[in-house]
């Protein structure tokens with residue numbers, strides 16, 4: 022009898038592959054362990070054991086595995102079930118889910134490295150264009166990975182090019198495998214045993230009387246250990262004693278000190294959990310009571326609480342309860358980089374039990390959090406993380422909190438799996454028999470409808486903490502202001518008055534503009550030409566600070582033009598405005614104020630965002646200009662005024678959710694104003710002051726917005742009444758995309774008759790030199806979702822078999838929010 026395992030590989034292939042193992046291996050292996058296996062010609066891949074059995078595969082002969090990589094499973098049974106669900110629901114392979122779910126460092130692969138064949142003379146003219154690009158890159162970098170070649174050539178299948186280069190003896194190949202995760206060891210020192218007694222130490226200090234610096238180090242060591250009783254890091258000893266590393270080393274060499282190493286997590290919380298959680302006010306208490314009651318019978322609850330109503334403190338009480346039961350908590354946030362304030366708040370309450378799963382963490386740091394969750398250590402009881410943290414190996418989840426559940430960044434666009442973390446979290450909670458709370462001041466239509474329909478529970482808090490009033494919102498008609506010449510740059514007279522007053526009273530101001538850069542369009546006043554990105558079908562944005570034109574789709578940049586490229590005159594003008602221009606104008610209108618900017622351009626790097634937040638908190642900034650980054654759950658005491666510079670570009674965005682989103686965005690930014698005793702003020706500049714969404718924002722009328730938008734969704738067949746699946750076809754060749762997408766849409770129409778939209782070019786129809794065309798499938802409630810997906814998969818398989826469509830990429834996006 023033979024023994025076999027089915028293995029999941031982190032590549033987009035449909036099925037698992039069967040490998041043969043020995044009897045001993047079959048006794049040792051468990052589902053969820055990693056093995057390395059040969060795959061393809063010479064490659065070694067990391068695979069995950071999905072099943073162990075004795076059925077030989079029918080159509081191929083099973084290869085042997087290469088190596089067993091784990092001693093115990095690193096993926097739990099529940100995770101595997103969850104992966105299966107994601108793959109099925111979001112129409113991708115389990116391998117793709119695995120790729121997203123495991124820290125990169127877990128997926129070792131033999132990597133093919135390409136280097137230049139230095140023994141061979143190459144003439145540039147012997148090489149085709151793409152060959153030359155690779156050859157040239159090898160002059161800057163001694164080796165290239167296949168993936169790097171892929172991005173240099175901007176295409177997926179680079180093997181033909183590489184093969185040609187090998188044939189021409191231009192390059193050489195080598196295979197390498199590495200273990201990507203390295204545990205971190207910290208160096209510690211202690212006194213050798215013979216010196217730990219009082220007599221021994223006394224003798225030692227006498228012996229060292231002529232080596233004053235060494236003596237100092239020993240004294241310091243002694244005094245630290247008397248104080249802390251904890252192991253002493255070499256780093257701390259050097260710092261405390263002021264000695265050099267060489268002196269410590271000399272003591273080690275003389276065998277006075279003994280050095281040793283301990284494996285340590287890279288991220289550790291060193292503070293204390295010395296703060297008691299806050300006593301709730303009557304509204305919070307009532308909400309907490311209702312949540313607990315409803316959790317008796319319902320698993321999902323929507324908490325609709327106005328901004329600053331103190332939702333977080335309610336979460337904290339729920340977390341406390343779950344911890345007492347020894348269970349884990351997942352606290353999902355839209356963007357973890359934006360939540361330093363929250364991390365601190367939770368750490369003050371729960372100390373080292375809080376683990377953060379951070380997109381800006383290094384690969385090593387992620388492995389450590391993953392392992393801590395898997396081992397259910399005390400340092401991973403509350404996991405605070407962005408969407409990908411739903412993939413952690415939870416043991417025993419008791420509660421999931423999805424904060425700001427309406428946020429669109431919970432949905433992953435690229436690459437697959439294109440999952441929505443909120444929706445997937447509901448399934449995850451179900452697998453763990455855990456409760457889940459969806460919190461927001463502006464719930465998504467989907468969640469609120471589920472609550473109204475009694476599928477979810479609903480709990481509301483309508484007051485801000487401390488009874489602070491919601492800000493007073495005023496709409497400013499800028500069409501009128503322009504006509505009456507009451508605008509200075511993009512600031513209306515009302516905006517200037519209110520800013521002046523707020524600053525005079527010592528308050529801070531937030532100005533919101535939904536676009537970064539200086540101005541989105543540069544145009545020639547003579548011939549009307551405006552510079553476009555060479556790779557994308559979109560105009561370039563002017564960034565004044567760097568004097569650059571940049572593409573916000575592919576990152577292409579070039580120096581700002583002095584002359585029009587078409588007609589050569591220097592009559593260039595800029596249209597539209599972004600955060601950078603508002604910042605510049607604010608500086609000149611309010612020369613005494615300290616003005617800063619928060620957008621993608623100013624918050625790069627690990628701590629970029631934190632620095633600005635801290636500066637605002639410490640009132641080193643008077644006016645902060647920013648994009649929607651400003652909306653994310655920030656709690657500033659001293660901001661009295663929020664100005665929205667232009668509401669119209671949000672409202673007019675071509676998307677069926679534009680109105681819902683604008684409402685959410687504006688209400689969230691407004692919520693940053695007046696968080697303490699003084700009532701806040703919000704000014705919204707617009708050309709359409711009678712727009713119903715703006716009216717609803719200014720009266721804080723969520724319910725009206727909800728009802729009206731819901732009606733529109735019903736009328737126009739959109740979610741939550743219809744489900745959407747978007748299919749995008751993508752290729753460098755315009756005609757190929759045209760014919761391929763026509764074929765695809767026609768096949769869909771043959772099956773579904775109605776409710777197929779497109780194919781249509783999106784507003785930006787070429788990105789990174791690839792043309793895009795979309796087909797939208799609307800699925801009514803009575804139509805089986807599973808059958809629909811089956812049909813799509815079938816069409817997709819036939820599509821892949823059509824010769825002329827080779828190379829056209831098909832991207833399927835389920836619940837394209």
Ligand code: ADP
Pocket residue numbers: 299300301302305326327328329330331332333334486656
């Ligand atoms: P939300 O998440 O609903 O916008 P927060 O939880 O951030 O609101 O609360 C707003 C502010 O009120 C915070 O500064 C918070 O510390 C404070 N706060 C909320 N509840 C309490 C409470 N029970 N006791 C003291 N302060 C509270």
Ligand code: ZN
Pocket residue numbers: 554555556557572573574575576577789
């Ligand atoms: Zn571009």
